[in-house]
Amino acid sequence: DIQMTQSPSSLSASVGDRVTITCRASQSISSYLSWYQQKSGKAPKLLIYDASSLQSGVPSRFSGSGSGTDFTLTISSLQPEDFATYYCQQSYSTPLTFGGGTKVEIK
Amino acid sequence: EVHLVESGGGLVQPGRSLRLSCVASGFTFDDYVMHWVRQAPGKGLEWVSGIRWNSGSIAYADSVKGRFTISRDNARNSLYLQMNSLRGEDTALYYCAKDRLRRSGSFLEMDVWGQGTTVTVSS
Numbered sequence: 001d002i003q004m005t006q007s008p009s010s011l012s013a014s015v016g017d018r019v020t021i022t023c024r025a026s027q028s029i030s031s032y033l034s035w036y037q038q039k040s041g042k043a044p045k046l047l048i049y050d051a052s053s054l055q056s057g058v059p060s061r062f063s064g065s066g067s068g069t070d071f072t073l074t075i076s077s078l079q080p081e082d083f084a085t086y087y088c089q090q091s092y093s094t095p096l097t098f099g100g101g102t103k104v105e106i107k
Numbered sequence: 108e109v110h111l112v113e114s115g116g117g118l119v120q121p122g123r124s125l126r127l128s129c130v131a132s133g134f135t136f137d138d139y140v141m142h143w144v145r146q147a148p149g150k151g152l153e154w155v156s157g158i159r160w161n162s163g164s165i166a167y168a169d170s171v172k173g174r175f176t177i178s179r180d181n182a183r184n185s186l187y188l189q190m191n192s193l194r195g196e197d198t199a200l201y202y203c204a205k206d207r208l209r210r211s212g213s214f215l216e217m218d219v220w221g222q223g224t225t226v227t228v229s230s
Contacts, residue, residue, distance in 0.1 A: 001169065032215075034215075034216035038152075043202060043220035043221065043222055043223065044144075044152060044202075044217075044220055046207065046216055046218045049215070049216045049218075055207075055218065087151065087152055089152075089154075091213065091214060091215045091216055094157070094166035094214055095154060095166060095167065095168045095169060096142075096214055098151060098152040098153065098154065099151075100151050101151045101152075
């Protein structure tokens with residue numbers, strides 16, 4: 001199985017900050033990487049697919065990059081509604097696997 | 108509007124069985140791969156199983172293989188998860204989710220999620 005490792009597991013940031021979250025795969029997954037946002041008590045929401053494609057309706061302050069084993073989710077200017085937990089997920093092979101999550105908290 | 112509504116969760120003793128259901132609306136159900144994803148209390152997301160639009164391809168997480176069975180009834184716009192030999196570690200909120208890409212031959216990412224149904228395995 002492909003292991004997905006996210007870092008950091010949590011971070012504190014202020015509104016307006018640029019935030020970067022990293023996801024590393026245990027083997028190359030090409031660009032088969034997606035990112036989700038999950039707010040407390042809610043279902044996850046797809047933000048990015050194919051490593052860098054923005055899902056319809058998602059604000060452009062979210063962006064993704066990377067290929068192979070190393071990927072990044074960037075929030076260019078953190079907004080109050082962005083405080084949540086973020087997960088990466090690989091779809092290169094089954095079983096599909098998620099990273100452990102990164103909780104973005106208010107500083 | 109696209110909707111997924113799960114049901115069938117509850118409290119069950121270890122070793123017993125439970126069947127989850129998910130009813131879809133607002134999209135052509137039989138065009139999409141469907142998934143079950145779970146989240147244990149206070150933990151992260153874990154993909155459980157996926158089924159291709161024509162049931163021609165099915166996959167499971169290692170943790171449930173041999174105990175859980177995914178199925179679908181396209182005529183009823185419904186997805187199911189039969190869970191047997193339940194264990195304490197199966198306690199979680201179970202989400203039904205739709206794959207993003209129409210008529211995909213692969214299991215990809217999930218663009219629509221239900222609100223989940225809670226399964227608690229305890230004596």
